[in-house]
Amino acid sequence: MPLSAAASAREILVRLHDVMAARSPAQAKLNQVVQIVGEAIGGEVCSIYLLREGVLELYATRGLAEEAVHVTKLAMGEGLVGTIAKNSEILNLDEAASHPAFAYRPETGEERYHSFAGVPVIRRERAVGVLAVQHAEPRAYADVEIEALQTVAMVLSELIANAGLIDGGDVPSRPQSTAPMRIMGLKLVDGMASGCAVFHQPRIVIEHTVAEDTEAERRRVYAAFDKMREQIDRMAAQAEFGGGGEHDEVLQTYKMFAYDEGWARRINEAIDSGLTAEAAIERVQQRTRQRMRQIDDPLLADRMHDLEDLANRLLRTVSGQMGTAAQMGLRQDTILIARNLGPAELLEYDRRRLKGVILEEGSLTAHVIIVARAMGVPVLGRARDIRRQVAEGDLLLLDVGEANVFARPTPAMEEAFEAKLLLKQKRKAAFAALRDVPPVTADGHRVTLMVNAGLRDDVHALDVTGADGIGLFRTEFQFLVSATLPQRERQQRLYRDVLDVAGQRPVVFRTVDIGGDKALPYLNTSAEDEENPAMGWRALRVALERDGLMKAQARALLEAAAGRTLNVMFPMVSEPWEFDEAKALFEAQRAWIAGRGRRPPTGVRYGAMLEVPALAEQLDVLLPNVDFLSIGTNDLTQFLFAADRANPKLAERYDWLSPSILRFLRRVADQAHAAGVPIAVCGEMGGRPLEAMALIGIGIDRLSITPAAIGPVKAMIRSLDRRALRARMAELLGTAPPRTLRADLGAWAVEQGVELA
Template sequence: MPVSAAASAREILVRLHDVMAARTTAQAKLNQVVQIIGDATASEVCSIYLLREGVLELFATQGLDQAAVHVTRLAMGEGLVGTIAEESEPLNLDEAASHPDFAYRPETGEDKFHSFAGVPIIRRERAVGVLCVQHVEPRRYADVEIEALQTVAMVLAELIANADLIDGATSASRPAPQAPMRIEGLKLVDGMARGLAVFHQPRITIEHTVAEDTEAERHRVYAAFDRMREQIERMSAQAEFGMGGEHEEVLQTYKMFAYDEGWSRRINEAIDSGLTAEAAIERVQQRTRTRMRQIDDPLLAERMHDLEDLANRLLRIVSGQMGTAAQMGLRQDSILIARNLGPAELLEYDRRRLKGVILEEGSLTAHVTIVARAMGVPVLGRVRDVRRLVSEGDLLLLDVTAGTVFARPTPAIEESFEAKLSLSQKRRASFAALRELPPTTLDGKRITLMVNAGLRDDVAALDLTGADGIGLFRTEFQFLVSATLPQRERQQRLYRDVLDAAGQRPVIFRTVDIGGDKVLPYLRDDSGSEENPAMGWRALRLALERGGLMKAQARALIEAAAGRTLNVMFPMVSEPWEYEEARALFEAQHAWLAQRGRKLPSDIRYGAMLEVPALAEMLDVLLPRLDFLSVGTNDLTQFLFAADRANPKLAERYDWLSPSILRFLSRIVGPARAHGVDLAVCGEMGGRALEAMALIGIGIDRLSITPAAVGPIKAMIRSLDHAKLTHDVPAMLATPPRDLRATLAAWAADHQVELN
C-alpha cells in the first residue's frame, strides 16, 4: 500500500511523463497509461472510459476483455461508471455488484472481479470520462490510493483533451446570436439595469500538469500567495461603504482564507505528488467543489465559495493570466456575468460602469450578495447556463424585481423595459415625496410604519423612507458573516452605532435567531443534522441552552443603550417560561453591570415574537409581562399550514390571505389591546399592499417591513378609509368567501385604494 497519496501519485506521474511526451497515437498512450496505473495500484484491472457523443465509451483497459474496447458503452448515470461521471464523485467498493447502480456487461469479462474504485476525469468543471481499477479479491482501496487516482485523472484530462478524444461544445447547443431570449433566475439584490454582457473572467487553461522541478513550482506558489495577499489587503483598505457594516466583516473572513495555512499546505502536498503549481491549485479546487456538493449547510457552502474565489485569483496570478474584466476596465454600462463571484472580486469593478450582476450560482446568504446590496448593485442568481446562453457584448435588460433577464431584446421588448424602468423611477420619486408625510388614513388613523434591518448601513433607510423606527433588527447577521463568534465588544459597537444612527427613533433588537437552517461553523450542535431545522433547535431554544452566548449579547445590548431606551425581543417563544427565563437572564446582567457602576439604559422594554401557534393559547399568562408583541408571519404561516415556505409545490397552500391566518391573527388583537401591549407584524406579509390592508382591517396598526416596501405601503394607507375597512373585513371573516384574496382586491378597487 502506498505510504502517501503524494508518493503514490508521483510514482505514477513520473512514468506517465514519458508516455505523454512520446510520439505515438493517443490510443497507444492510453493503452500504456492503464498498464502503468494498474501496476502502481496493484490492481488486476485498470480501465479508462471517455465521453463520446454523450455516451461513456471504454477506450482502454488492462485486465478486461480487449474485445470490449470501443464496444462497451454506458449512458451518463448508467452503471457504476455512469454514476461516477454523472455525480462527479469517486466510488470505492469492496463488492461492486452490491451497489444499486451496478450494471453487468458480459463482453468485458468483469464478473470475476469484486472490488471496484473509480474517479471522474474532469475538465473545465465537467466530467469527460472515468478512470477505474478493479481487483479479484473484495477490498476497499485506501484513501491515499483514491487520492492518487484523482491526481492522475487530472493529468489524463490534459492528455485526452490535447488528443481531441472527448466531446467538445457544439455550436448547435448555443442559441443563434440574434435570437432574443428571456432567462429566469433567483432574486438576490432587487433592482433594474441595462448594459452589455461582460464575462468576469476567461477560463484559465492549464497547459502543463506534470512538474519538471517541484521546488521551482513551490516557489512559484509562494510568490503567488504573497501577491494575492497584497491585493486582498489593498482592496480591503480601499473599499468604501460609507459608515461601514457587516460587509467589512465579510472581507475580514475573506482575508482569513487568504492566510489559511491549511489551504497552502494542501497545495504543497499536490505539488509533492508531481503536479505543476497551476495543476496543484486546480487539484485542490476540485476537492473544494466536491466538498461543496456534499454540504447542506448554506453558510458553510458560502465559505467554500469564498475559498474557490481565492483559488481562482491565485490561479490567475501563478499562470500570469490576470485579465479579468475588472483589470481590463469596463468601458461602458455593463452587466457582469460569472459562475460565482467573491466579494473581493466584485469590489474590483468600477461602480460607475457596473450596473448589475448575473450569477449561475449565488444565494441570498452569499457574501457577495451582502456586499452587492451595500454597493446598490442588482444581482440575479441561479441563472442556469447563462454563460452558454449569452455572448460577450450582448445587450441585457436585467429586471431582478421580476426575476428575469432579457438577452438580445427586440425593439418592442426594449421599449417595454424602458417604460417599466421609467415608471419604476417615477414611482420611487413619488414614494420619496411621501417621505415627510405620515402614514395616516383618510379618516385620520395613524399607522406606525417601521423597517426591518440587520446591517449597520440599513439604518440609513430611516431617513430615506421616513419610517418611524426599526421594528426588527436581526442581530444574527453579525454572527452569520463572521468566521468566529463576534466578541462582546464588537457586538456592543454595532448596537451602539445603530442606536446613534437611529437617533430618537426606536430600534427593536431581536436576540440571535441562529441554529436550525442557520448553522454557524463555529457553533455546532453535536446531536447531528435535523430533519426539520425550521422547527428545530434554534433561536431562543439554542440561546437558553448556550447561556454564555446570550449573556454576552445581553451585556453588549445593555451597555450600548446607555442613557437610552433599550427594546429587546426574544424570537420563537413557544411557552411563557422561555420568555421569563430569557428576561431573567437580561435582568441579571443589568444588575451585574449596575453593581459595577456601568452606565445603564434609561429603560428596558421587553417583547416576544409570536411565531409558534402554541403561544397564542398562553397570551393571558404572557401579556401581563410584555411591553410589546411582534408576529413573525413567515414562520407562523408555515407552522399553521404545515407547509414549508421554501417548497414550491406547497406555494398555493402558503397564502397570507387565507381566512384561517387572518382569523388567527384577529384573535390576538383584542387581548393585546386590553393589556396595553403594542402589537406589530414584522414578517413579509406586512410589506405587501393587499395583505397589509387586510392586517389593518383586523385592527393591527403597527407594521415592520422592508425599506423598499415603506413607500408603497404608506401610499396604500393614505388612500384608506380606516373605519370602513375595519367594519368590512371582520364581516368577510365571519362568513369567508371562497376566494378571500379576490374579495379583498375587489373591495380595494371599489374604494379606490392604491395597491400598485
C-alpha cells in the same frame, strides 16, 4: 500495494509522465494508465469511461472483460459511473450494489467485485469522463487513495483532450441562438439596469499538469501568493463606502482567507504529488467545488465561494493570465456575467460603468452581495447556464425585481423596459415624497410602520423612508459575515452605533437566530445531520443551550443601551418557559452590570416572536409577562401549513391570504389587544400592499417591513378606509371562504380606490 502517502501519488505521476511523453496511440496510453493505477491501488479493477456523443463509453479497463471495451455505454446519470459524471461527485462504496444508482452490465463481468470508488475527470468545469477502481472484497477506500485518483483524473483530462477523445467541452464563443431570450434567476440585490454583457474572466485552461521540477513549481506558487495578497491588501485599503459597515468586516474576513496557511499547505501537498503549480491550484479548487456540492448550509457554502474566488485569482497570477474584464477596463455601460464573484473582485470594477451583475450561482448571504448592496449594484443570481446562452456584447435588460434578464431584446422590449424604468423612478420619487407624511388611514387611524434591518448600513433607511423605527434588527448578520465569533466589544460597538443613528426612534433587537439554515462553522451549528433544519436546533434553542453566547450578547446589548430604553426580542419561542429563561438570563446580566457600577439602560422591554403555532395555545400564560409580541409570518406559515417554503412544488400552494392563516392571526391579535400587549408583524407578508391591507383589516396596526416596502405600503394606508375594510374582512372570514381571499380583497381594493401599486 495500497497507497499510504502522497508520495505514492507522485510515483504514479512519474510513470504517467512517461506514458504521456510516448508517441503511442491514445488507446494504448489509456491501457497503460489503467494498469499503472490498478497496480498502485492494489485493486483488481481500474477503468476509464469517456464522454463520447453524449454517453459514457468504457474506453479502457484492467480487470473487467476486455470485450466490454467500447461496448458498455452509460447515459449521464445512469449507474454509478453516470451518477459521478452527471453530478461531478465522488463515490466511495464498500458495497457497490447497495447504492440506488447501481446498474449491472453483464458483459463486464463485474459481479465478482464489491467495493467501488470513482472520481470525475473534469475539463473546463465539466465532467468529461470517470476514473473508477474496484475490489473483490468489500472495503472503503482511504482518503489518500481518493486523493490519488483525483490527481490522476487531472492528468487524464489533459491526455484525452489532447488526443481529441472527448466531446467538445468549451463554452461556445456565441450562443446557439441569437433570438431574444428571457433568463430567470434569484433576486439578490434589487434594481433595474441595462448594458452590454461582459464576462468577468476568460477560462484558464491548464495545458501542463505534471511537474518537471517540483521546487520550481513551489517557488512559483509562493511568488503568486505574495502578489495576490498585495493586490487584496491594496483593494481593501482603497475600498470607499463611507461610514464603515459589515462590508468592511467582509473584506477583513476575505483577507483572512487569503492568508490562510491551511489552504497554502493543501496546494503545496498537491505540488508534492507531482503536479504543476497551476494544476495543484486547480486540484485544490476542484476539491473545494466538490465539498460545496455536499454542503447544504448556505453560509458555509458562501465561505467556500470566497476561497474559490481566491483560487481563481491565484491561478490567474501564477499563469500570468491576469486579464479579467476589470483589468481590461469597461468601455460602456456593462452587465457583468460570472459563475461567481468574490467581494474583492467586484471592487476592481469601475462603478461608473458597472450597472449590474448576473451570477450563475450566488446566494442572499454571500459576501459579494453585502458589498454589492453597499455599492448600489443590482445582482441577479442562480441564472443557470447564462454563460452558454449569452455572448460578449449582447444587450441585456436586467430586472432583479422580476427575477429575470432579457438578452438580445427586440426594440419593443427595450421600449417597454425603458418605460418601466422611468415609471419606477417616478414611483420612487412619489414614495420619497411621502417620507415625512404619517401613515394614517383615510378615516384617521395611525398605523406604525417600521423597517427590518441587519446591517449597520440598513439603519440609514430610517431617514430615507421616514419609518417609525426598526421593528426587527437581526443581530445574527454580524455573526454570519464573521470568520470567528464576534467579541462582546465588537457586538457592543455595532449595537451602540445602531441606537445612535436611530436616535429617539425605537430599535427592537432580535437575539441571534442561528442554526438550521444559518449555521456558523466556528460554533458547530451545522444542520447537516438534521432532516428538517427549520424545525431543528436553532434560534432560542441554541442560545439557551449555548448560554455563554447569549450572556455575551446580553451584556453587549445592555451596555450599548446605557441610558436608553432597550427593546429585545427572543426568536422562535415555542413555550412560555423558554421566554422566561431567556428573560432571566438577561436580567442576571443586567444585575451584573449594575453591580459593577456601570450605567444600565433606563428600561428593558422584552418581547417574543410568535413563529411556532404551539405558542398561540399558551398566550394566556405568555402575554402577562411580555411587553410586546411580534409575529414572524415566514416561519409561522410553513409551520402552520406543514409546507417547506423553499420547496418549489409548494411555493404557490399556500397563500398568505388563505383564510387559515388570516383567522389564526386574527385570533392572536384579538388576544394581544385584550391583554393590552402591542402586536406587530415583522415577516415578508407585511411588506406587500395587499397582504398588509389584510393584516390591518384583522386588527394588526404595527408592521415591520423591508425599507423598499415602506413607500408602497404607506401609500396604500393613506388611501384606505380602515372601518370599511374591517367590516369586509369580518364578512369574508365569517362565511364559507374560498381557498384564498386574494381575488376578493383585490376586487374590493379596486372598488374602494385603494392604492396597491
